[in-house]
Amino acid sequence: xxxxxxxxxxxxxxxxxxxxxxxNLSVEKGEVVxxxxxxxxxxxxxxxxxxxxxxxxxxxxxxxxxxxxPESKDIYKIRQKIGMVFQYYELFPHKxxxxxxxxxxMKVQKRNRDDAVREAIELxxxxxxxxxxxxxxxxxxxxxxxRVAIVRALIMHPDxxxxxxxxxxxxxxxxxxxxxxxxxxxxxxxxxIIVTHxxxxxxxxxxxxxxxDQGDIVEETTDVKGFFEEPSTERAKKFLKxxxxx
Amino acid sequence: xxxxxxxTYLPLxxxxxxxxxxxxxxxxxxxxxIGLLGSVIQYFRIPVLRKIxxxxxxxxxxxxxxxQLFFIYFALPKIGIKIxxxxxxxxxxxxxxxxYMTETLRSGLESIDKIQHESALSLGMTKRQxxxxxxxxxxxxxxxxxxxxxxxxxxxxxxxxxxISLMDLMFTSKDLIGMYAKTIECLFLxxxxxxxxxxxxxxxxxxxxxxARYAQFGD
Numbered sequence: 001x002x003x004x005x006x007x008x009x010x011x012x013x014x015x016x017x018x019x020x021x022x023x024n025l026s027v028e029k030g031e032v033v034x035x036x037x038x039x040x041x042x043x044x045x046x047x048x049x050x051x052x053x054x055x056x057x058x059x060x061x062x063x064x065x066x067x068x069x070p071e072s073k074d075i076y077k078i079r080q081k082i083g084m085v086f087q088y089y090e091l092f093p094h095k096x097x098x099x100x101x102x103x104x105x106m107k108v109q110k111r112n113r114d115d116a117v118r119e120a121i122e123l124x125x126x127x128x129x130x131x132x133x134x135x136x137x138x139x140x141x142x143x144x145x146x147r148v149a150i151v152r153a154l155i156m157h158p159d160x161x162x163x164x165x166x167x168x169x170x171x172x173x174x175x176x177x178x179x180x181x182x183x184x185x186x187x188x189x190x191x192x193i194i195v196t197h198x199x200x201x202x203x204x205x206x207x208x209x210x211x212x213d214q215g216d217i218v219e220e221t222t223d224v225k226g227f228f229e230e231p232s233t234e235r236a237k238k239f240l241k242x243x244x245x246x
Numbered sequence: 247x248x249x250x251x252x253x254t255y256l257p258l259x260x261x262x263x264x265x266x267x268x269x270x271x272x273x274x275x276x277x278x279x280i281g282l283l284g285s286v287i288q289y290f291r292i293p294v295l296r297k298i299x300x301x302x303x304x305x306x307x308x309x310x311x312x313x314q315l316f317f318i319y320f321a322l323p324k325i326g327i328k329i330x331x332x333x334x335x336x337x338x339x340x341x342x343x344x345x346y347m348t349e350t351l352r353s354g355l356e357s358i359d360k361i362q363h364e365s366a367l368s369l370g371m372t373k374r375q376x377x378x379x380x381x382x383x384x385x386x387x388x389x390x391x392x393x394x395x396x397x398x399x400x401x402x403x404x405x406x407x408x409x410i411s412l413m414d415l416m417f418t419s420k421d422l423i424g425m426y427a428k429t430i431e432c433l434f435l436x437x438x439x440x441x442x443x444x445x446x447x448x449x450x451x452x453x454x455x456x457x458a459r460y461a462q463f464g465d
Contacts, residue, residue, distance in 0.1 A: 104371060
């Protein structure tokens, strides 16, 4: 079984408000799945259900064959398999870049400091930020912070990476550097689930497009190019139109 | 004002300030310990202890230290619990300070965005690790102004110690005025010694506050 993430009949509600209804999705190892859809359609909530940051009311999520249950004892082990990058970076403001990155390898995986630092610098070097290792997050630009956040997720060697609108808070000129980093990861075979509003990027990086609307998967296709030229559902068509100016 | 009088009184005031600082120091240490414990209880929402902590905070924040000290000093011996006047002072200061510290740290903890917690969880940390490595340090630096205000408040409150006949600054002054009626000199010394005790705390507090703010927000 090469299915890394498997979601079966996921149902999620906040009080009476149903945000996700009967979602089924599997993601294979090495696959890049891009989730798009209008704001408030449940994309971000869906990602948060995958690593148990949100509890679910029905169905089940498996990661690497293990069920994700927020209240179980295994959740901490499962979360190590799932890296997550957030819209507003969420670096720890009281720690330097290098401390941000090595904290979990040291405390969670009990790796020794030298080893963690060495790998952290290697990874920082790949995203062009090795010289910023002793800076505090506040001294970095948004794009730099987001690349540090990606490194912080990568150093845990997760099986799958979740990206939750990671460029939505960035200035346009910084979007590129972050997306470039993500493209590299995709090329190197990382399994990624990406929520984004960057359509050109989605087109370039996706192996599969999943279109969410009103808590439902409306369209799902591996014909990425075809989807952007001529989606098969009316709702997807309408959504894509909002990005075009004619 | 008679300088000679002041000179003769100086040794007495030196002793008094040492006592005040010593009791204040231990009281504040106890207050810190209780505050930390209280905020841990509230943060992790530990069922029964949480209710107890809430009652404790309300009782000790809403009664004067004077009343609390009287209770500890005069009422407890009646039910067979005898402790020295000094221990009473430390205990009283620790208990009222603990209630204030808990509240200050709690508001600091609440000011940290929930998503910081989530980003740490997503890295595989346990709730305990998240609290001690991520949330508490940030909450603490947010709380520093409140903590400094509490320290100054507690050191000033030590003046109540005079009521359980501890030879603190206040007691020494009242005593001397009562005996020799050198009111001006004694009050002058009293103000000066309180300032000697509190100004450094205030100044140091401002410096730490600024450094913590800088580390946190860069301004």
